[in-house]
Amino acid sequence: MQFDVQSARENLKLQRFDLAATQYQELIANSPTDFILYLELSSALMGLQKLDEALVVVKQLEHVDFKLPEEVQLQKANINLAQGRFAESIPILQSLILSSCHERARTALSSAYLGVGLPTKASALFNGIEEEKLSPGDVNNLAISLCEQIQTPKALDLLSKRIINKQFDNSTISNLLMLSNYHASPENYISTAKKEIRKVNQEENVMAINKKSTDNIRVGFISGDMYQHPVGWFFIGLLKELSESFSTTIFYTNSKTDQLTHDLIAAASDFYFVEHLADVDLIQKIQAAQIDVLIDLSGHTANNRLSIFNQRIAPIQLSYLGYFASTYMSKMDGVIFDQWHLTGVPDGVFSERIHHLPCSRFCYTPPPYIPQITALPAIANGIITFCSFSSTSKISNECIEMWAKTLEAIPESRIQLRWRTLRDSQLRDHIRKLFLSHGIPNSRVELYPDCDHESLFHFYNEVDIALDTYPFSGATTSCEALSMGVPVITRTGKSPASNQTASILNELHLNECIANDISEFVEQAKKLSSDIERLSNWRSTMRERIASSALGNPKLFTSHFSQLITEIYHEGQ
Known part of the structure; x- marks a missing residue:
């Protein structure tokens, strides 16, 4: 019995969730009153993304005399978090803040606050706690909450300090690299992260790969975003067309599903849910599929499995779409970009x-x-209404200055901002103060919490021009605005993340909406705001413009993409 328990716990630790769950079920059948086994079984089921089953197991413990009731409540809250039921988890976690599991409850509660768009509450949980006593999860959540509060430099300093002081894990490195895209001059932060990635890369286990000499190329994609996520919307058209001429396999490193997930499953040759697999098992799964070109779509973003790319898994390994910078992984052969990025x-x-x-x-x-x-609303309103429906993490102090100068240059104009964190009253006050510091009164700045995705599109019918964020430029939000006939004014920068909207606008031959500094940005906004006829014409013809370009024509885009993949593959033969 004792040996079996230790075996189950070892498999749980090694993320062999299938085997662990089977062992725990057998152990419970033999010892139905050993309630700690139920808690551990629920963890294995969570690892398998069988969240409803995990919740059923945990709820059984609420009706027995179990000596660890606080652990039961924490597990219940964590399952709610995994299911995206953030609001339900918050009162449970708040009740555990003074319990014996308060540190883990604090980490989970900060995640829940971020999930409902309350970054100031998330960061406040760590007030008065020495930084070196924070867990890697605490540090990551604190950094994200600071970014959402327009305090990116402070977030990057926090992550960088943890790495320098050797108090980090791989997620700390990924977060530092990811969040560095939100800074106009991130070189020092990237350098700090690269030093540690080199050490990870030195531990690589080189595997022998047999390259095939066939034109039937098998293309595999790894992503944690195969649902109604920006990557999903940018990928579905390509996948449908690509699967006509290539064998396509998706390795999905998440459990979230919706209608777009089902559409992606239908479009792919093969689709595997692999979040529950440990790295070694995921590598075996990919190699069993005999993938020729393996393309990572996540980079250092959430739910990534970038750690496997310090090994040779497929003949060609590439980074594309979901990330906008170098991965710095030793066995990542290439990245796919365009000249404008x-x-x-x-x-x-x-x-x-x-x-x-x-x-x-x-x-x-x-x-x-x-x-x-x-x-066009300006025709009836007599004034120009600007907008930005992007994450507040993409907004910098320099971005606010740029927007404020635009409003100052165009009398009576106003701006709408919409994002989930704008339900946070302290953040709203902070943004208003930033605009006021540049002479823009609150009456010209409209702040709204976000809504469901479908309703969000309707709000584009209330605005005339979208103002891009800086230094992290929009991609999905820019495409959504343009698809609703709303032109976007952008400012380029020194990183691919700064040039995302510029790439989109160049594809649509809307170069006059691209600026290189604040003064050009303001001037472009003035010119466009004064030309109501052109704004109205663009509004009525923008969808045709998009459809005639590679941006909105999946068949045309995929012809370019397929040719590039074929060239890369044969060049690497």
Whole structure:
């Protein structure tokens, strides 16, 4: 009995969730009153993403005399978090803050606050706690909450300090690299992260790969975003067309599903849910599929499995779409970009070879519920209404200054901001103070919490021009605005993340909406705001413009993408 328990716990620790769950079920059948086994079984089921089953197991413990009731409540809250039921988890976790499991409850509660768009509450949980006593999960959540509060430099300093002081895990490195895209000059932060990635890469286990000499190329994609997520919307059109000429296999490192997930499953040759697999098992799964070109779509973003790319899993290994910088992984052979993303980007910032598409790297498919476009609001209102429906983490102090100068240059104009964190009253007050510091009164700045995705599209019918964020430019939000006939004014920068909207606008031949500094940004906004006829014309013809480009024509885009993949593969033979 004792040996079996230790075996189950070892398998749980090694993320062999299938085997662990089977062992725990047998152990419970033999010892139905050993209630700690139920708690551990629920953890194995969570690892398998069988969240409803895990919740059933945990709820059984609420009705017995179990000596660890606080652990039961914490597990219940964690299952709610995994299911995206953040509001339900908050009161449970709040009740545990003074319990014996308070540290883990605090980490989970900060995640829940971030999930409902309350970053100031998330960061407040760590007030008065010495930084070195925070767990890696605490540090990551604190950094994210600071970014959402327009305090990116503070977030990056926190993560960088943890790495320098050797108090980190792989998620700390990924978060530092990911969040560095939100800073205009991130070189020092990237350098700190790269030093540790080199050490990880030195531990690589080189595997022998037999390259095939056939034109039937098997393309595999790894992603944690195969649902109604920006990557999903940018990927579905490409996948449908690509599967006509290539064997396509998706390795999905998440459990979240919706209608877009089902559409992606239908479009792919094969689709595997692999979140529950440990790295070694995931590698075996990929190699069993005999993938020729393996493309990572996550980079250092959430739910990534980038750690496997310090090994040779497939003949060709590439990074694309869901990440916008170098991964710095030793066995990542290349990245796929376009010329516009890389304009102004210094040489040597990528560890991978850069492969160029002849069009924008984006191919956008709007959701089926996109509404009809109505008349330009400025005609009836007599004033220009700007908007930004992007994450507040993409907003910097310099971005607020740029927007404020735009409002100052165009009398009576106003701006709408919409994002989930704008339900946070302290953050709203902070943003208003930033605008006021540049002379823009609150009456011209409208702040709204976000809504469901379908309703969000309707709000584009209330605005005339979208103002892009800086230094992290929009991609999905820019495509959504343009699909609703709303032009976007952007400012380029020194990183690919700063040039995302510029790539989209160049593809659509809307170069007059691209600026290189604040003064150009303001001037472009003034010119466009004074030309109501052009705004109205663009509004009525923008969807046709998109459909005739590679941005909105999946067949055209995929012809370019397929040719590039074929060239890369045969060049590597």
